[in-house]
Amino acid sequence: MDNNSKKTVSIKDVAKRAGVSIASVSRVVNDNPKHVSKKTRALVQQAISELNYSPNRIGRALRAQTSDSLALIISNIQNSFYAAVAWELESKLNETGTAMLLFNSNEDPQLQDRFLEEIKSRRVGGIFMLCAVESEGLRETVKSFPTIFLNRPIPSIPDVSYIGIDDYAAARELATSMLANGQGRLAILHGPRSSETSSRRLKGVLDTCNDRGYQISEDDLFEAELSMESGYQGASELLGERNYKAVFCGNDQIAYGVFRRCRELGLAVPGDIRIYGFDDNPLNEWLAPWLNTVRVPHVAYAENAVQQMKKLTRGGDTRQLILPYDLVIRA
Amino acid sequence: MDNNSKKTVSIKDVAKRAGVSIASVSRVVNDNPKHVSKKTRALVQQAISELNYSPNRIGRALRAQTSDSLALIISNIQNSFYAAVAWELESKLNETGTAMLLFNSNEDPQLQDRFLEEIKSRRVGGIFMLCAVESEGLRETVKSFPTIFLNRPIPSIPDVSYIGIDDYAAARELATSMLANGQGRLAILHGPRSSETSSRRLKGVLDTCNDRGYQISEDDLFEAELSMESGYQGASELLGERNYKAVFCGNDQIAYGVFRRCRELGLAVPGDIRIYGFDDNPLNEWLAPWLNTVRVPHVAYAENAVQQMKKLTRGGDTRQLILPYDLVIRA
DNA sequence: TTGTAAGCGTTATCAT
């Protein structure tokens, strides 16, 4: 029978029960190098298990001025690739007993800044920015706080830790494959120019087309948000009137929107038109056999991010990490 | 120019700067009913903004014995429907300044128990269990801790707060539609019997088939895990040899796996075979026009969960909430 | 090896 009284059990209770000082309990709990006698240790451990004691992390955090938790700010909850990264991060972190706080900035600088304040006031150990937007608070944050940027750098905030791929090169490769396959006209539904990642991808395609003497007119371009809805809208404007043979999309979400529009227009994919995306969220393998894309290594993102964060919180230097990607040509 | 010294600014600094006591600062910060003179208030607010002070939530949490954060334990990070619920919860919570801690139990009772301990030691305000598994720790937790079960009840742990749909009725409706449409043989890839949700769905189909005099043999059943891989495996075993006209799946993830297998077998969906799922994750609308399913109201889940949690933490009573669902017949 | 006590940042109680 548990002595299930209402009070939560603290280090003091354990000390009393074991007949030692709270310092000794603390030492046992933290396996402190300062040796504790076998006898004391046994006493304490006995008491701990009898009382079912587990240390209060709030007390610990207050004392240590840091809590063993990290925060992730994601820019868009709808993007299933981002979701995949988030989940990977969670796995890696919880393996090591670090809790993860989750925030969704929705690409909104003000919201992002609010969250940054929230996070700091919780004495979180560090922040992962999965696609940050430029903001005043962010600029301040990186100065004094372990911060790792994932997948999207902010050019005006240099010298921070960053993990990503070479978006320009990847876009060039994908575009090359696209041009090798198709003969007809080409539409480009790129992401926001304000996103460095999107800009690099766009530049990659355009440069490649240019190199091959391939004509891209302004009319073939559409600046989409990184969403299915926006992809759908872009496709609605561009497709149908002209006879496109391929669509290059700034990311997979946009591509999903395009796919839907093609379905409505009765266009067969890839029969009538080919669709190219970017990111390759894990669901594609199951649901989107028609999608050609660039596989961004989200598992490696998470692994490296966690590792880098560890170093950073120990006072290590910031570091830029460019990981390899894969071309995924499905149709 | 900011006085950007290294120290973080505490209530003490504000008090000194404003020339008042820390008690006064606290009162201003918390807008305490105990009136503060206009003059003092102004002084304090001035100091606060000059120093850019924001209260340390760890100190607060230690004092209050509770932190303004909640935890979500999700059973499977791969399930995109669960992900959708998680994101909705995050939105609703962060609107109110409550942070969300994220954990993935992976349907593992031991891991779940570890997380429950973690959570309690962080003095989190309450827990959302998005598909819990039965475990000793859970049984103890619900006794002393605001806990809300989402989407999957645990029969051996009654009288807890629960939000879900009538899975049995929904399965009956879906099965009815399926039988109305198809003439041929029927396969059932249900979820684990250990999951009450899955069991109810299974019972719903079987009862419906039975009512209509429809023959289901043991050979047409497959107990799948709630994953695409398992759905794929089940489809590999069942499909091909026999000429099924429809597959009923325990959830959408399973259905995705079945879809992939059908593609490999050259079976047209819905031409050769119809696929039925459960949950309707938001991506379906874009990527899975072939999928018939039950739309579980994930937004309403989140709204009600947050609302119910508020009441619960104020000492309110537990409550079971059964929300309406929608049939989604796409093909 | 062990214990005492200071201090982390708050809030609430109790005087004033």
Add this chain to the structure above:
DNA sequence: ATGATAACGCTTACAA
């Protein structure tokens, strides 16, 4: 209306 102070649970000098 305001200020001093105890307490929340913990870790870590420092003392013994």
